[in-house]
Amino acid sequence: MLRSSQPLTGPNRKRCREDEMLLGTILDEGERGFIIDTRSAQAAKQARMTGGGTEPKSSYPQWRRLHRPLERGRPLQESFIKLVEACNDTSINMDRWLSRLESCRWLSHVKAALSTACLAAQCMDREEASVLVHGAEGTDTTLLVTALAQVILDPSCRTLEGFQGLLEREWIEAGHPFHLRCARSAYSHARLKQEAPLFLLFLDCVWQLSRQFPFSLEFGECLLLTLFDNAYASAYGTFLCNNEKERPPCLCKVRESTHSLWAWLNQPGEKKKYLNPLYSHNALVIWPSVEPQSIQLWQGLFFRWVRSSQYLDEAWAETQRLVEDN
Amino acid sequence: VLHSQISSIEKQATTATGCPLLIRCKNFQVIQLVIPQERDCHDVYISLIRLARPVKYEELYCFSFNPKLDKEEREQGWKLVDLNEEYNRMGIPNNYWQISDVNRDYGVCDSYPTEVYVPKSATAHIIVGSSKFRSRRRFPALSYYCKDNNASICRSSQPLSGFSARCLEDEQMLQAIRKANPGSDFIYVVDTRPKLNAMANRAAGKGYENEDNYSNIKFQFIGIENIHVMRNSLQKMLEVCELKSPSMSDFLWGLENSGWLKHIKAIMDAGIFIAKAVAEEGVSVLVHCSDGWDRTAQVCSVASLLLDPYYRTMKGFMVLIEKDWVSFGHKFNHRYGNLDGDPKEISPVIDQFIECVWQLMEQFPCAFEFNERFLIHIQHHIYSCQFGNFLCNSQKERRELKIQERTYSLWAHLWKNRCDYLNPLYRSDHSQTQGTLHPQMAPCNFLYKFWSGMYNRFEKGLHPRQSVTDYLMAVKEETQQLEEELEVLGERLANLQKSQLNDNKVKSKQQDRSKQLGLSTSNNSLANTPQEYSNDLKSFPSRSPSQGDEEDSALILTQDNLKSSDPDLSANSDQESGVEDLSCRSPSGGGCLPSEDSGKDSDEAVFLAV
Numbered sequence: 001m002l003r004s005s006q007p008l009t010g011p012n013r014k015r016c017r018e019d020e021m022l023l024g025t026i027l028d029e030g031e032r033g034f035i036i037d038t039r040s041a042q043a044a045k046q047a048r049m050t051g052g053g054t055e056p057k058s059s060y061p062q063w064r065r066l067h068r069p070l071e072r073g074r075p076l077q078e079s080f081i082k083l084v085e086a087c088n089d090t091s092i093n094m095d096r097w098l099s100r101l102e103s104c105r106w107l108s109h110v111k112a113a114l115s116t117a118c119l120a121a122q123c124m125d126r127e128e129a130s131v132l133v134h135g136a137e138g139t140d141t142t143l144l145v146t147a148l149a150q151v152i153l154d155p156s157c158r159t160l161e162g163f164q165g166l167l168e169r170e171w172i173e174a175g176h177p178f179h180l181r182c183a184r185s186a187y188s189h190a191r192l193k194q195e196a197p198l199f200l201l202f203l204d205c206v207w208q209l210s211r212q213f214p215f216s217l218e219f220g221e222c223l224l225l226t227l228f229d230n231a232y233a234s235a236y237g238t239f240l241c242n243n244e245k246e247r248p249p250c251l252c253k254v255r256e257s258t259h260s261l262w263a264w265l266n267q268p269g270e271k272k273k274y275l276n277p278l279y280s281h282n283a284l285v286i287w288p289s290v291e292p293q294s295i296q297l298w299q300g301l302f303f304r305w306v307r308s309s310q311y312l313d314e315a316w317a318e319t320q321r322l323v324e325d326n
Numbered sequence: 327v328l329h330s331q332i333s334s335i336e337k338q339a340t341t342a343t344g345c346p347l348l349i350r351c352k353n354f355q356v357i358q359l360v361i362p363q364e365r366d367c368h369d370v371y372i373s374l375i376r377l378a379r380p381v382k383y384e385e386l387y388c389f390s391f392n393p394k395l396d397k398e399e400r401e402q403g404w405k406l407v408d409l410n411e412e413y414n415r416m417g418i419p420n421n422y423w424q425i426s427d428v429n430r431d432y433g434v435c436d437s438y439p440t441e442v443y444v445p446k447s448a449t450a451h452i453i454v455g456s457s458k459f460r461s462r463r464r465f466p467a468l469s470y471y472c473k474d475n476n477a478s479i480c481r482s483s484q485p486l487s488g489f490s491a492r493c494l495e496d497e498q499m500l501q502a503i504r505k506a507n508p509g510s511d512f513i514y515v516v517d518t519r520p521k522l523n524a525m526a527n528r529a530a531g532k533g534y535e536n537e538d539n540y541s542n543i544k545f546q547f548i549g550i551e552n553i554h555v556m557r558n559s560l561q562k563m564l565e566v567c568e569l570k571s572p573s574m575s576d577f578l579w580g581l582e583n584s585g586w587l588k589h590i591k592a593i594m595d596a597g598i599f600i601a602k603a604v605a606e607e608g609v610s611v612l613v614h615c616s617d618g619w620d621r622t623a624q625v626c627s628v629a630s631l632l633l634d635p636y637y638r639t640m641k642g643f644m645v646l647i648e649k650d651w652v653s654f655g656h657k658f659n660h661r662y663g664n665l666d667g668d669p670k671e672i673s674p675v676i677d678q679f680i681e682c683v684w685q686l687m688e689q690f691p692c693a694f695e696f697n698e699r700f701l702i703h704i705q706h707h708i709y710s711c712q713f714g715n716f717l718c719n720s721q722k723e724r725r726e727l728k729i730q731e732r733t734y735s736l737w738a739h740l741w742k743n744r745c746d747y748l749n750p751l752y753r754s755d756h757s758q759t760q761g762t763l764h765p766q767m768a769p770c771n772f773l774y775k776f777w778s779g780m781y782n783r784f785e786k787g788l789h790p791r792q793s794v795t796d797y798l799m800a801v802k803e804e805t806q807q808l809e810e811e812l813e814v815l816g817e818r819l820a821n822l823q824k825s826q827l828n829d830n831k832v833k834s835k836q837q838d839r840s841k842q843l844g845l846s847t848s849n850n851s852l853a854n855t856p857q858e859y860s861n862d863l864k865s866f867p868s869r870s871p872s873q874g875d876e877e878d879s880a881l882i883l884t885q886d887n888l889k890s891s892d893p894d895l896s897a898n899s900d901q902e903s904g905v906e907d908l909s910c911r912s913p914s915g916g917g918c919l920p921s922e923d924s925g926k927d928s929d930e931a932v933f934l935a936v
Contacts, residue, residue, distance in 0.1 A: 087772070094591045097772065098582035108574040118859040126856070214794050278794060287856040289788050292577030293567075293778040303772060314758055315691035318751045322798050326805040 001124060001131045002026065003146050003174070005138030006037075006044075009053030020059055026130050033063045034123045036116065038135035038142060040069035052136060063132070068116040070141040071109050073196050079105045080197045084186035087302045107295055113141075113205050115290045117148035125153060125285050140198045143176050148205050155283050159218045160274065164262050167227070171199065177242035182231045199231050207298050209288055216282040220316070221300050223274040226265070228301065236261035277323040327351060328387055330664070330711040332378035337371055340364060347371055352662070352709040355784045356568065379666035383718075386664060386711040388733040395734070403738030404730045407641075407648045413443055415636070417473035422446055422506040428453050435463040437619065437655030437720045443468035445502035452502065455495025459486050461532055464618045466499050469626045469650060472633065475608040476507045479600060481626050481654065483618035484517070484524070488531040492539050500540050500612065507610045512542040514603050514611045518596055518621040520549040527616065543612075548596040550621045551589060553661075553673035559585045560674045567781050571858070587774045593621075594682050597628025598765060605633055605762045619656050624679045626650050631683065632763045639695040639754075640744055643683075644737045647704075648715075651676060657719040662709055664717055680705050684777055689765055692751045692758040697795050698779055700740070700747035705780065707736050750798035791854050 007019060027033050035055055037044055044054045044067065055063060071079065083104040086092065092100055101107070123131045131149075135141045147170035156162040172178075180194035203224045210217045210224075231239045237258025241247050247254040264270060288294070300309065331351040338346040344360045345367035351357070361367040380386060395403070410425075419425055423443055428450045430440050434457050444453060444467060457465040464483035471478045480503050485496060504513045517524050517534045524534045524547065537545050551559075566572070566580030581587065603609045611629075615621035627637075627650040636642040650656075658664065660671035680701050687694050687701075708716045714733025718724045740747065752759060765773075782788050 094588040094774070095582075095585075098578045098587070101772075102575050102578035102582075105574075107578070111574050115859045118856060122856055122859065212790050214790060215792055215797070278797065284854075287854050289857060290859060291788055291857075292572055292574050293776055293782055294788050295574065296775065297772060299772065307773070311690045311692070311758055314756070315751050318692055318753070318756070319794075319798065322750060322801050322805070326801045326808070 001120065001133065001146055001149060003138060003142050004132060004134045005142075006039075006047060006052040006134055006136050007055050008051055009048055009056065010051045011048050013048075013053075013056060015056075015059055023055075023060055023063065023132065026132075027062045031062060031129070032127075033130040033132065034120075034127075035060075035063050035065040035132045035134070036120055036123075036145065037065060037067050038070045038072075038116065038133070038145060039067065041067045043069065047136060066119070068112070068119060070112055070116060070135070070144065071105075072135070072140045072198060074191075074193065076109065076196045076198065076201070077191075079109060080200065081186045082106075083302065087306060101297065107292075107297065109201060110204050110208060111290050111292070111295050113144055113148065113201055114208060114288055114295070117145050117152060117205070118287065118290065120145055120149040121152045121285065121287075124149075139175050139177060140181075140196065143170050143174050144198055144202050144205075146170055147202060151206060151209060152287070153285050155216075155281060158216055158282070158286075160223070160266075160271070163217075163219060163223075164265070168262075171202075172238065173244055175243035178231060178239045179242045179246075182239065185232050200228055203228055204298050204301070207300075208295055209286065210276070211296065212288045212294060213282070213286045214276075215278050215280050216286050217276055218279045219274050220276040223265070225301060225304070226274070230261055234261065235259070236264060238262065277320040327355065327357065328710050328712065329374070329377040330380075330387060331355070331709055332374060333663075335371060335374055335378070337367065347374075349374070350564075353706045353783065354564070354567075354781050380664070381666055383665065383727055386717070388711050388714045388717065391712050391734065393734060393739070399738075400734055401730075403735040406735065406737045406741060407644050409439075409645070409649055409653060410441070412645050412649060413468075413471075416471045418443055418468075418471055420473075422476060422508075423468060423471060423478075426450070426453065432722045435465065436722050437462060438464060438467065439653040439655075439721045443471075445506035447505055448499055448502040452495045452498045455493060456499040459491075459493035459496040460484070460618075461486060462617050464655075465496075466503060466612055467654075469613075469654075470604075470630045470633065472604050475604075476509055477604040477608045478503065478507060478610045479604060479626055479629055480610065480612045481618055481622045481650075482612060482614045483622075484527060484532050484614055484616050485535055486531055487528070487533040487536065487539075489528055489533075491531075497540050500535075500543060503610055503612060504542055507608070510607070510609045512544055512609065514600075514609055515540070515543045515545045516548060516596070516600060516611055516613045516625075517546070518548045518550045518613065518615045518625050520551065521547045523552065523616075532616070546599075548592070548599070548625070550592045550596060550615075550625070552616075553620055553675065554670065555585075556589060556675065556678065557673045559589055560677070562586075563781065581776060587776070590678060590681055590685060591774055593624050593678055594628060594685065594765065596621075596625040597632060597682070600625060600629035601632035601762060604629070619654065620661075620673070620675045623650050623654060623656050624675065624682070627679055628682050631686070632765070635693075635759055635761065638693055638759065638763075640700065640741075640747060643696060643700075644740070648737075651679075652715065653721060655720040658708070658716040659719045659723075662716070664711055676708060677705060681777055681780065684780070685774055686763065686765065687749075688775060689773060690758055690763055691749075692753065692756050693763060694749050695752045695754075695759075696747050697749045699795070702780060702783065703740065703747070704736070712736075713739065745799070748799060750795060750802050787854075787857055 007016070008014065023033075037054060039047070044052075047053050055065060057065075083101075083106040086097075086100045086104055089100075120131050120133060123129050133142050133145045133149075147166055150157045150166055150170070151163070154162075157166045176199065177194070178199070180192075181196050181198060183192050183195050184190055185197075206217075207221060207224050210219075210221065230236060234240075237254040238261040240254050240258065265274060299307075300312075327349075331353055332349060333352045334350045336348040336350075338348055338358075340346075341360075344362040345364050347359045347361065347367060347370060349357045349359070359370070361370060383389070413419075413425070422445060424446050426442050426444045426448075427440070428434055429438050429442055432438070432440065434454055453465055457463040460466075461483040466480045466482040469479045469481045485493070500513065500515070504510070507513075515535050519527075527533050534547075535543060535545055537543055562584035563581065563586045566577060566584060569576055569580065572580070600611050600613065603611050613622050613625055627646055630646055630650070631637045631643075634642075637646045652658075656676070657671070660667055661673055661675055663672055683694075684698060684701055687698065707713055711717065713736035714724070714729040715736045717729055717733075718727065724730075778785075778788055
């Protein structure tokens, strides 16, 4: 699985031999690969006007392009804001709750993200083909897809350690601009242009996987909530800045002056909180159901401050106790 | 599939492969049979329709079902749930409540049981007089008594008050109920209907209690819709379930449009109101609807469940259903179509109650002794007519048919298999299991989830492959076994040490724990297969790269393709994961048969899929 940003085809259909060669070396003679473009075909075509575009069939004959539009940017942030508003609205009647939920579109985004990641995984696991994922910039929906696909495909990404490695690799080092994307969250009126909850969408998708495969992830909801918190506001430097260039040592001296979240999480005393007592290594690929019935609203996150989680926490504690007693 | 489970049969348009028959079941299974010849299809259709609509009780399965038990075992089975014992457990009879035999020959009310519990100060004269002023003669009688504060939940039907009629005995009856609770100087009268419906009933000579006429009552409408609205609501929800590859929007809109969860919440809110009145205010409540056998039953049993942890145990739950549904004359036959009858009487009343219980289980995972499977199997058997508990419309009819001598009790069957129905997170000493349950009332719309375990029960692809409940039960059992073993070994060690052998080679067998917990290490059982992940349905034209710059469409993995490329499937001994699981969820589009789990009770006629 590869990731990139969009090719700069432009309105004159420019070609780049090096790029074609690079993609060519991935595939053997007669082999086929898939390009998953996270923009709609129309948006991708339009991108040509501003210097971007798609990989033309003629120049990349072994690659088949699939378009799977995923929401990003302002619309995704709006979706998030609307959802949080709905969750906090005490006046909604049961009559209107579901349509209000629907109008936020958040769950549709979860479904789309999971479906696309599964498609990428299917290409690799079932078709045994290589996959290139890109959107426009390669820093948002691209990373969402590649990271999720790895959780689906690779059991080592489902361990606590492996998952941390995945986050480092596919989000932090890959250059997801955390500083811009995770600025104010859902309550700010600022409506910053660059803000968008892609990382939260990723965490939500992982939560859906943990619900559908309760034995297959080594970590629990608590870890996901902690990651969400720290992406927006953290005592640690892990999610600071926008990319590696900004981190050490040039701009921020992040590694020298801050502590790593991973170091904190991995301490034996802390770690226990984040582990899933039901975990048992599952060497197989986990294929989630993306039917609407299977995708639920992440109550633990969206209703965290609205309703008590006491009874669910007690159930979790009881589960831990049963497993530990054994 | 038992014939009694068949809800409807639809002949669909003939296709190239044959004539499809779509069979919808009362337990929400949907089956499509494709029969090559049209004439045969028609024969099957006509036969199934006749078989699914029995005319006589004797046609029902329970009269021929033979679990190979002797007469005594059958009798014992029926004795498992004893309502007299239950009222004793509540603390009755006592200074305030007594058992009355006024209905011993069903002479006062033929849909009530022979034994009813009434306030001490309610004489036979008052009871009879009150019954004449109540729809179907269903006079106020005790459903639940809280011995801690003497508050009670009573139930009845609507009074025949019209616009201005009064009845001294009925007013005395309510006073008697109030007097039976010295801790409060008034009672609540809760009419579970919407106000408009209740008012409309007045024109027909019925209606509701006028606060001016009945001293010391506080009257309250709750607003739960009637059986026709509920029947339609379920119908609409099932239509949503049958949508092929619905979007999130389709699903959420459809679900809201059905109103189903709204109704569930209404029933729950009513139960919460009553539980609060009893537990927090110490005030008695009289509940009724129109006839006092649908909404009244739902609301009283939800309230009891919230109030008393006993009803959250397996035995207690059976007792609850026996008390508020069976003994109080809920019309099982009419509502669930044991026999062919008026389709307008059919309504998912007890299904809604069972769902309320599930919703509570989701909010309070440690509070119930039983698990989801218990609820699903009970629902299944209400419709299956394999056991005699839920036949007919009243205790009177069941006794006339000699049900207990000719059929078997579901409760005994479930009790025998109770290990399958336990909730591993339940501990009787847990804080969640004790005392009253306090579900959040508002804002909590989001707490009501769609119960895919029930309404998509047979769609394997939608549910987690492994059951957490089963796994934790296995863990719990194993821990117990190991602890017992440890004890035994400990004793043995002590003995050996005592006898002072020279050779101190005491080897305690180290069992391989992971082997015993078969579930966790068996990775094969976790194998699952991908569904169709694309939105658009155009298929891949060919394997070779296509021409031009067109947008490529859906990647459809054909069945052949999958069979060969997935090594996991062939190694998998799990019956579930066959190729049938894939691609089509709903028969209306695809034509595959949903595959069933091998049931736990596979030696019986009916497979009960988890």
